[in-house]
Amino acid sequence: MITMTGITKAFHRGDVNEVLALNNVDLSINDGDFITIIGSNGAGKSTFLNAVAGSFPLDAGRIVLGEDDVTNWPEYKRASLIGRVFQDPLLGTCSGATIEQNLAMAVKRGKRRGLGLGVKPAEREFFREKLAVLGLGLEDRLKTSTGLLSGGQRQALTMLMATLVRPRLLLLDEHTAALDPKTGGMVLDLTAEIVESQNLSALMVTHNMAQAISLGNRLIMFHRGEIVMDIAGEEKRNLKVEDLLLRFSELRGEEGFSDRMLLC
Amino acid sequence: MTTYALLGALEQGFAYGLMVIGVYLTFRVLDFPDLTVDGSLPLGASVSAVAITAGHSSVTAIFMATAAGFVAGAVTGILNTKFKILHLLASILTMIALYSINLRIMGRPNMTLLGQDTVVDWFAGVSGLVAYVSTPILFGLICVVAVAALIWFLHTELGLAFLATGDNKQMITSQGVNTDSIVIFGVGLSNALVAASGALVAQNQGAADVNMGVGTIIAGLASVIIGETVFGDKTISRALIAALLGSVLYRVAIALALGLKLGSFSITPSDLNLITALLVVVALVMPQMKRKMMAGRAK
Numbered sequence: 001m002i003t004m005t006g007i008t009k010a011f012h013r014g015d016v017n018e019v020l021a022l023n024n025v026d027l028s029i030n031d032g033d034f035i036t037i038i039g040s041n042g043a044g045k046s047t048f049l050n051a052v053a054g055s056f057p058l059d060a061g062r063i064v065l066g067e068d069d070v071t072n073w074p075e076y077k078r079a080s081l082i083g084r085v086f087q088d089p090l091l092g093t094c095s096g097a098t099i100e101q102n103l104a105m106a107v108k109r110g111k112r113r114g115l116g117l118g119v120k121p122a123e124r125e126f127f128r129e130k131l132a133v134l135g136l137g138l139e140d141r142l143k144t145s146t147g148l149l150s151g152g153q154r155q156a157l158t159m160l161m162a163t164l165v166r167p168r169l170l171l172l173d174e175h176t177a178a179l180d181p182k183t184g185g186m187v188l189d190l191t192a193e194i195v196e197s198q199n200l201s202a203l204m205v206t207h208n209m210a211q212a213i214s215l216g217n218r219l220i221m222f223h224r225g226e227i228v229m230d231i232a233g234e235e236k237r238n239l240k241v242e243d244l245l246l247r248f249s250e251l252r253g254e255e256g257f258s259d260r261m262l263l264c
Numbered sequence: 265m266t267t268y269a270l271l272g273a274l275e276q277g278f279a280y281g282l283m284v285i286g287v288y289l290t291f292r293v294l295d296f297p298d299l300t301v302d303g304s305l306p307l308g309a310s311v312s313a314v315a316i317t318a319g320h321s322s323v324t325a326i327f328m329a330t331a332a333g334f335v336a337g338a339v340t341g342i343l344n345t346k347f348k349i350l351h352l353l354a355s356i357l358t359m360i361a362l363y364s365i366n367l368r369i370m371g372r373p374n375m376t377l378l379g380q381d382t383v384v385d386w387f388a389g390v391s392g393l394v395a396y397v398s399t400p401i402l403f404g405l406i407c408v409v410a411v412a413a414l415i416w417f418l419h420t421e422l423g424l425a426f427l428a429t430g431d432n433k434q435m436i437t438s439q440g441v442n443t444d445s446i447v448i449f450g451v452g453l454s455n456a457l458v459a460a461s462g463a464l465v466a467q468n469q470g471a472a473d474v475n476m477g478v479g480t481i482i483a484g485l486a487s488v489i490i491g492e493t494v495f496g497d498k499t500i501s502r503a504l505i506a507a508l509l510g511s512v513l514y515r516v517a518i519a520l521a522l523g524l525k526l527g528s529f530s531i532t533p534s535d536l537n538l539i540t541a542l543l544v545v546v547a548l549v550m551p552q553m554k555r556k557m558m559a560g561r562a563k
Binding site for chain 2: 077093117119
């Protein structure tokens with residue numbers, strides 16, 4: 001069980017440009033929940049993921065991952081419980097290091113790093129097995145520098161690294177948005193497979209509503225820093241893209257209405 | 265170039281070799297331009313000179329210098345990571361502070377080691393060779409040991425985190441590494457090497473001077489860049505060895521430049537900082553020029 005309560009974050013506080021990016025957000029995630037997150041630009045989706053990951057301190061709120069209250073943990077410490085894949089394929093892997101070195105760093109997530117050999121010969125077989133699942137032929141290129149891989153390959157590798165040590169929560173921030181549709185589809189299939197086989201709890205931000213509906217067992221919509229929709233199970237399965245579009249235009253309509261009131 | 269002059273250049277190249285490796289660690293591996301070195305080189309020299317004068321052995325003096333250098337580098341690292349001061353400015357602050365500290369340590373601007381036992385005398389005695397042969401061998405051995413230790417370290421679990429910190433902070437943070445600690449330790453380690461180099465230089469030339477650090481960073485950069493250009497930097501092991509050899513090449517180049525005579529004009533040691541700065545500018549501009557020329561040809 002993962003609970004986030006009263007998550008609040010404002011940027012440029014006390015300034016004319018103050019933005020309330022997250023407004024008292026509550027979310028409970030059951031074990032094995034795969035939640036897709038949608039919302040228009042600036043709705044607070046990515047900010048929410050970054051808040052959970054610990055990229056910045058919160059103005060208010062609590063985050064409890066299982067038995068650990070991580071609210072005051074710095075980002076690197078939370079990483080022991082959280083796996084992350086970013087929108088930018090370059091962010092998740094270390095370009096200067098080889099594939100096996102990257103995996104070796106991921107194997108140590110949340111563990112003490114000492115003066116033992118970085119890439120242990122015994123681990124190579126394990127790496128090969130894991131890479132073979134990706135179906136990209138990377139298992140034969142352990143000593144290739146990651147900088148030489150394509151965006152899709154790097155994103156698949158990042159996906160693998162984020163889950164090599166089972167995370168309590170997996171955060172996916174539009175991780176296929178920077179890829180071409182075919183590669184994006186491949187990474188998405190891989191995501192679904194890994195999340196299901198490891199029975200992970202995951203949050204996935206996406207702009208693609210068809211993806212948001214087809215993947216996962218729960219869907220939430222952000223609007224102006226708040227969760228305005230949270231549906232699961234049967235209701236989600238019956239959801240259509242049109243329903244979401246309708247909801248979007250409703251939200252926009254509300255905005256228009258208030259603007260009109262202001263102008264009267 | 266005479267054998268004598270070549271041995272002299274080797275001796276200088278290896279004496280400053282540890283400094284160059286330190287500069288390589290911050291500048292290239294950690295991506296942290298660190299000017300602390302201009303202060304930590306004389307710091308190492310001062311500490312070792314005072315320690316020897318106080319009756320400690322010359323080897324103990326080098327270790328004390330190394331420890332002092334580590335502290336100086338760690339201060340720069342803390343200023344940058346904990347207090348969010350820009351890395352360049354943080355290192356300049358430490359460098360300036362070290363000027364006063366070095367004067368305090370020695371109690372005067374310079375200190376001679378005449379008549380004191382140094383590692384140079386000790387090794388000449390042990391090896392039975394003349395000093396101008398034994399000293400490059402001693403300094404060369406020290407550098408080889410340091411490079412080997414670093415190559416080993418950078419292949420450990422912690423070493424990989426160290427490499428990743430300079431390459432992609434977000435990635436290694438997401439893998440659970442506290443990059444602040446790595447930066448503090450890394451800049452400390454770098455300056456420990458630089459201070460050790462300062463101790464060797466002081467014991468070799470028989471004196472420590474508060475101004476001996478001026479231009480250290482530029483000499484270090486020049487050596488690193490020469491090494492990369494001539495010997496390549498494909499792997500981390502190769503790049504470290506290249507940095508050390510770059511230090512030697514740089515001192516050889518300087519020795520050659522000093523022997524240069526154009527009519528009545530000859531280069532004096534006081535011109536070296538200018539020449540080195542030009543060398544670094546050329547090395548930094550060359551890759552851009554090359555790219556532009558290639559792009560021009562492609563049209």
